[in-house]
Amino acid sequence: MEKALYHPTSGFYATGRTRTGQGGDFLTPVSPGPVLGELLARQADEIHETLGRPPIFNLIEQGADTGWLARDLFLSVQKNHPRLASTARLHLVEPHPALQQIQHRTLDAAGLTKSVQWHASWKEFPGSSTPCFFYSCELVDSFPVKILQFRDGAWRQKAVGEKDARLVWHVQEADPDTRTEIQRWKPPEVEGNTMELRPGVEPWVQSWAKKIPCGMVVTLDYGFPAAQLFSPARSGGTLVAIRNHQRVQDPLLNPGELDLTAHVNFTELEDLAAARGWKNYGLTDLARGLTTLAAPLLKEDSNLPEAWIRNFRHLTHPSFFGQSHQILVQGKGLPGTFCPSMVMKI
Ligand SMILES: C[S@@+](CC[C@H](N)C(=O)[O-])C[C@H]1O[C@@H](n2cnc3c(N)ncnc32)[C@H](O)[C@@H]1O
Structure with a gap:
């Protein structure tokens, strides 16, 4: 799986071919449009405010792929959250040079490259006392199993x-x-x-937990708590091979041309982070998490554009991403009484 996805010259992701979106092999919550970035920007702004509006604030994405989510989030920060915008630095953790180039092009076209720094791995990310908002979308499911x-x-x-x-x-x-x-x-x-x-999960949590002093980590992906993931209902395992929006029966066929993915064990992420002093604020499905984040917008603005509503429905509808995808919210150094909007009960 490691070689099929990440071999430097012929791995599915390493070649830099477009894998996500209509023209690629599969859709992700980033594909339908900018609303996911816009709502994550609201969550990032809430954390920035909760921490007393610190003068520097890191927004970090790993697994940014095309760079669309980073672009959507940062543009929304600039447009809708001026106090965060004046302090925010965007960091992309990206080991593959071909993907870095693509992300560079996406962010350049949006006039954002001045605010972005790339890091080939967490080892290269500078340790500091700067609070962070670290988010990822469908990253962990692509770690080899x-x-x-x-x-x-x-x-x-x-x-x-x-x-x-x-x-x-x-x-x-x-x-x-x-x-x-x-x-x-x-x-x-x-x-x-x-x-x-998934042997890569522990070193991954270890590396971000070492570098992020305080703030929030949002992990968006498909998966379950361990008790559900390893229940008799999933006795065949969850490994899936996908090409051109179709499931392929044999994951060993055509290595480098198929996406290989398996569901995330969210209990493992919770336990590993808790052991490093991180608080688990909750695991919620995309429908609930994004609806609570969007609630003020839905109340205040009855004239939300048609395209916005369509994008929001695509993210939250149970037959698209609403129930298949989960959001794990973890935090450190936040006030004891604080509850992130994303996991708040409505
Ligand atoms: C399923 S795609 C998701 C892309 C994008 N986040 C989205 O939701 O549309 C998984 C991405 O994670 C990246 N990835 C996997 N392991 C990684 C790692 N250790 N560091 C950075 N990116 C990684 C892959 O290269 C690929 O771009």
């Missing part, structure tokens, strides 16, 4: 090998660390049950 299957009374790893110039599955013993990790999630030990583990 290990596939485990319960067979003949034990958990085994489905590894990928080569036979007659084709990639094939071969099943091997799971190593002791993997077996310990599996037990942590208590998946049903039923013949054929399949699950994924």
Whole structure:
């Protein structure tokens, strides 16, 4: 999965071909238009205000891909949130040079490149006391997974090998660390049950938690809390291969030409961040999270443009992104009584 998605010259994402949107291979919540960026800008402004309007404030995105969400969010900050705009710096964590170039073009066309800095990884992101709003959309689902299957009374790893110039599955013993990790999630030990583990998640949380002193982290993705993710309802696992808006049955076909993705274990993200002093404010679906954020706009402005309403419905409707996608909101250094709008009950 690592090679198929990120090989420097032929990985699905590393080539810089457009993968998201109508002209790509799949749609994401960024695809329907600028409303997601606009609503995230409202959440960022609320945090900036809650922290007493600090003189420098970092907006950070990782996995920005085309750069559309960063553009939409930053343009909205400039237009609608002047106090945040005068202090905000945009940072993109992007390891792939081809994607950095695309993001550069997107932000340049919107006149924003002066306010942006790129970092190839979190290691290069400067540690400081500056508060941050770090957001990502469909980033974690694209971190490589290990596939485990319960067979003949034990958990085994489905590894990928080569036979007659084709990639094939071969099943091997799971190593002791993997077996310990599996037990942590208590998946049903039923013949054929399949699950994924994502080894890149812990180092990822570790790296942002080390560099962000306070503020908010918003992780938008599809997935479930562990109890639901590893329940008998998902006994086939969640790995999916996609090309040209269609599901492909064999994920080993045409490596580098298919998107490979698996659902996110949000309990893992909550536990890892909590162990590093971060408070979990809540996990909510996109429909609820964005509706609470948009509530003042929906009340104040009965003349919202038709295109805005269509974009908002696309994000919140249960048959589009409204229920499939979740938002995890985590924070540090915020007042004890504070509750982010995104997870507020309405
Ligand atoms: C499913 S796409 C989502 C793109 C975009 N955020 C959106 O929602 O339309 C996943 C993106 O995450 C990026 N990605 C995966 N691992 C990454 C990492 N460690 N650092 C930065 N980006 C990463 C991929 O290159 C790809 O651009």
